[in-house]
Amino acid sequence: xxxxxxxxxxxxxxxxxxxxxxxxxxxxxxxxxxxxxxxxxxxxxxxxxxxxxxxxxxxxxxxxxxxxxxxxxxxxxxxxxxxxxxxxxxxxxxxxxxxxxxxxxxxxxxxxx
Amino acid sequence: xxxxxxxxxxxxxxxxxxxxxxxxxxxxxxxxxxxxxxxxxxxxxxxxxxxxxxxxxxxxxxxxxxxxxxxxxxxxxxxxxxxxxxxxxxxxxxxxxxxxxxxxxxxxxxxxxx
Numbered sequence: 721x722x723x724x725x726x727x728x729x730x731x732x733x734x735x736x737x738x739x740x741x742x743x744x745x746x747x748x749x750x751x752x753x754x755x756x757x758x759x760x761x762x763x764x765x766x767x768x769x770x771x772x773x774x775x776x777x778x779x780x781x782x783x784x785x786x787x788x789x790x791x792x793x794x795x796x797x798x799x800x801x802x803x804x805x806x807x808x809x810x811x812x813x814x815x816x817x818x819x820x821x822x823x824x825x826x827x828x829x830x831x832x833x
Numbered sequence: 834x835x836x837x838x839x840x841x842x843x844x845x846x847x848x849x850x851x852x853x854x855x856x857x858x859x860x861x862x863x864x865x866x867x868x869x870x871x872x873x874x875x876x877x878x879x880x881x882x883x884x885x886x887x888x889x890x891x892x893x894x895x896x897x898x899x900x901x902x903x904x905x906x907x908x909x910x911x912x913x914x915x916x917x918x919x920x921x922x923x924x925x926x927x928x929x930x931x932x933x934x935x936x937x938x939x940x941x942x943x944x945x946x947x
Contacts, residue, residue: 724875752933763837763924763938764876771933810875819864819928820889821936823875 722747724813726824733801734832741796741827743811751813753794754821755785758808767809770794781805806831835859837939839925845945846915853911854942858927865908866936867900868924869893876924882908883930912944920946 725744733739745751752771756764768779775787785796794811808828812821838857846852858865863884868876879898880890884905894900897916902908912919922943926936 754935756938761940761943763940764926766935766937769935812875818889819881820866820878820891821868821876821926822878825873825875 722815722822724811724822724824726809726811726827728827729825730828730830732830732832735803736800739796739798739801739805739829741809741811741829743794743796743824745792745794745811745813747792747813747815749816750787750789751815753785753787754812754814755779755783755794755796756810756812757781758810758826760807764810767796801829801831803831803833805829837925837927837937839923839939839942841942842940843943843945845947847947848915848917850915851911851913852915852944853909854923854925854944855907855909856925856927856939857907858925859937860906861929862927862937863905863930864928864934864936865902866926866928867908867910868926870922870924870941871920879910915944915946917946920944 754769755767758764770787808826810826811824840855866881867879870876882902897913900910922941924941926938928934928936
């Protein structure tokens, strides 16, 4: 079945530490890939997107993500986390031939001072 | 770019009542989407419009749910005879017409059914 998996429900890191959030998808063709961030009670803000080309994409707030076709993964990374990064992060895909997003279940990030 | 606006932000109602939510997309966006998000889950697609045409509906959109976008600008989502299970955050998003354009989300309407 087509799906998006974010295997880590919660992640806790110390401020200044590096971060990697995992995302795997199962679709036949490479979909469009996105990472969004959601603060409590708010909508979703786009961090970055991948459509084609360079497999390492840069986003806002110092985030980057790497697309690995062989692993069907699109992991989000940040070299040094700030306390303000505490939020929930969602990976989303748009399967080819559609326009709707399929979201993962999210990873809630906690940042320790 | 004033962003996607949703109204109301919060709605509390009794089971069995009807509710209607409004979404105003970014003005130059011709695609508009509705999603539902329950606690601890990612948003789930409900339906989307291209201009005034409703092009896709999820199986989640039961016959108690109806969405409209009468003039291709704002949209409304109505839930009739609300049930406890309808309690959720309802998110609206909009995008330009190209298939690879990202969706921009509003802050959502949180519905609580008493």
